[in-house]
Amino acid sequence: MGASPASGARARSGRRPGRPDTKARILSAAKAEFAAKGFDRATLRSIALAAEVDPALVHHYFGSKDDLLLQALEVPFDPREVIPSLTRQGIDGLGSRIAATFITLWDTEEMQMPLVAVVRSSMTSEPAAALLREGFIRMIMGPIVAVIDDRDAALRAQLVASQLLGLAVTRYVLLLEPLASEPAARVIERVGPNLQRYLDGFDVAPA
Amino acid sequence: MGASPASGARARSGRRPGRPDTKARILSAAKAEFAAKGFDRATLRSIALAAEVDPALVHHYFGSKDDLLLQALEVPFDPREVIPSLTRQGIDGLGSRIAATFITLWDTEEMQMPLVAVVRSSMTSEPAAALLREGFIRMIMGPIVAVIDDRDAALRAQLVASQLLGLAVTRYVLLLEPLASEPAARVIERVGPNLQRYLDGFDVAPA
Numbered sequence: 001m002g003a004s005p006a007s008g009a010r011a012r013s014g015r016r017p018g019r020p021d022t023k024a025r026i027l028s029a030a031k032a033e034f035a036a037k038g039f040d041r042a043t044l045r046s047i048a049l050a051a052e053v054d055p056a057l058v059h060h061y062f063g064s065k066d067d068l069l070l071q072a073l074e075v076p077f078d079p080r081e082v083i084p085s086l087t088r089q090g091i092d093g094l095g096s097r098i099a100a101t102f103i104t105l106w107d108t109e110e111m112q113m114p115l116v117a118v119v120r121s122s123m124t125s126e127p128a129a130a131l132l133r134e135g136f137i138r139m140i141m142g143p144i145v146a147v148i149d150d151r152d153a154a155l156r157a158q159l160v161a162s163q164l165l166g167l168a169v170t171r172y173v174l175l176l177e178p179l180a181s182e183p184a185a186r187v188i189e190r191v192g193p194n195l196q197r198y199l200d201g202f203d204v205a206p207a
Numbered sequence: 208m209g210a211s212p213a214s215g216a217r218a219r220s221g222r223r224p225g226r227p228d229t230k231a232r233i234l235s236a237a238k239a240e241f242a243a244k245g246f247d248r249a250t251l252r253s254i255a256l257a258a259e260v261d262p263a264l265v266h267h268y269f270g271s272k273d274d275l276l277l278q279a280l281e282v283p284f285d286p287r288e289v290i291p292s293l294t295r296q297g298i299d300g301l302g303s304r305i306a307a308t309f310i311t312l313w314d315t316e317e318m319q320m321p322l323v324a325v326v327r328s329s330m331t332s333e334p335a336a337a338l339l340r341e342g343f344i345r346m347i348m349g350p351i352v353a354v355i356d357d358r359d360a361a362l363r364a365q366l367v368a369s370q371l372l373g374l375a376v377t378r379y380v381l382l383l384e385p386l387a388s389e390p391a392a393r394v395i396e397r398v399g400p401n402l403q404r405y406l407d408g409f410d411v412a413p414a
Contacts, residue, residue, distance in 0.1 A: 122381065123330040129381045137383065158377060158386040159397055165381075166373020170365060174329065174336045174372075176344065179365040190366055190409065194401040202397065 023061050026051045030062075031072045035127050039069060039134040069135040073121075076114040077105060079139045087147040094147065095160075095196025099188045102164050106172055107184050119168050137161060148199055159198040167191060230268050233258045237269075238279045242334050246276060246341040276342040280328075283321040284312060286346045294354040301354065302367075302403025306395045309371050313379055314391050326375050344368060355406055366405040374398060 029051035033042040044065055048055040062068040070078060082105075086097045105111055122132035141161065145153045170176045171187070179187070236258035240249040251272055255262040269275040277285060289312075293304045312318050329339035348368065352360045377383045378394070386394070 120330045123327050123376070133381050133383060137381070155385050155389060155397075158383045161383065162373040162377040162386070163370055163401075164373065165376045166369040166371065169330070169372045169376065170369040174340050174344070176340060176365045176368065178362050179369070182362060190362075190405065194370075194404060197401060197404075198397065 022051075022053060022057065026053060026058055026061055027068075027071060030058075030068050034069065034072055034131050034135075038127065038130050039065075044068070066135070066139060069131075070139075073118055073131065073136055074114050075118055075136060076111050079136065083140055083143045087143040091147050091200055093196070094144075095194070095199055096188065096192030098144075098160065098164070098195055099192040100184075102167070103184045103188055103191075106168060112172060115168070116172055119165070119173060144199075156198050156200075160195050163191060163195060163198070229258075229260060229264065233260060233265055233268060234275075234278060237265075237275050241276065241279055241338050241342075245334065245337050246272075251275070273342070273346060276338070277346075280325055280338065280343055281321050282325055282343060283318050286343065290347055290350045294350040298354050298407055300403070301351075302401070302406055303395065303399030305351075305367065305371070305402055306399040307391075309374070310391045310395055310398075313375060319379060322375070323379055326372070326380060351406075363405050363407075367402050370398065370402060370405070 026047065030042070030047045033047045033050055036042075037046070042065075044058045045055050047068070048058045051058070058068070062071060066080070082101060086094060086101060089097070106115055118132070118136070122128050141154075141157045144157045144160065148156050150156075167187070171180050171182075233254065237249070237254045240254045240257055243249075244253070249272075251265045252262050254275070255265045258265070265275070269278060273287070289308060293301060293308055296304070313322055325339070325343070329335050348361075348364045351364045351367065355363050357363075374394070378387050378389075
């Protein structure tokens, strides 16, 4: 992805413009650091070191480590904005809201190719899988786990993730027909209640 | 995968032993043909031509095109034996039987690595995806579609496939915790009823 409008405007304003390839070099260093060390062990400082720039410049161009990860993975939307808008309304109907948002996002033409690329790349190796797990999936699951709020919350949220990733794989990567061409509304009404059952539909495990 | 016991025994009995690398050469030609042309357009004859052997030899070593595909994909079990044993008992409880069989298979140590490899390789490219779709998934879905037997049967079966593939990705490829370490029985009791709802749990679409 290119610069966000905000950081692009700031760069153009003249305060420390840097060489034109600086931003690309930081992003490339970030991808290498994340792949080599995983999300948790890579730091803005180690990325700056690898890119041979001042750490302040990494922060200036990319913000936080989460911001940098979303750009390194080339995720075309920000889950930190999307997910809280679903969980804010509580757990009732959350399964259908998640299904609707997920399918609407993936059905959007300019989203689909980058999202397919994220799924594909996460399958290529254990480091790539770890990056999706520790970074992107963590950002999505956090608010969902918080709203479930029982002993099985993490497992419930991951079962939801399993259905969503499976839908991504079958509808958008493998392109199984008729599922790939099924109208969004019909898929949402089939998948939503199954997500809801994972969220609140059975007893929690004994302590 | 190596020779099946039956064909291995036949080869050792002396009738047309062939060069020791003939079988490997056929398998390599089959992989290339399947990747280049897809499952439907590759034929035993075109594979024999690419391997520079008599078509009868392809049949001798590998049986049918489905047999050859399972060996080319290195699928460690034969869905043509496993799936009918589940559908033979009808649609009642089929969701739980599918969940139990799927998870037991994937939890088996010697199955897991080859199955992960099948999923990973199917994600790498559209030809690889097409091969999984036209070959392996078709073999699994066929008997399930037959036992559902309503207008939405193909969609229902693919929704089941979406949940199973998503479970494969999250529990065995991405290794999300706690899902990856959850006892099989607990996963089966959570996933089984969701599969059953896809199989028979909502009204079919209007004609």
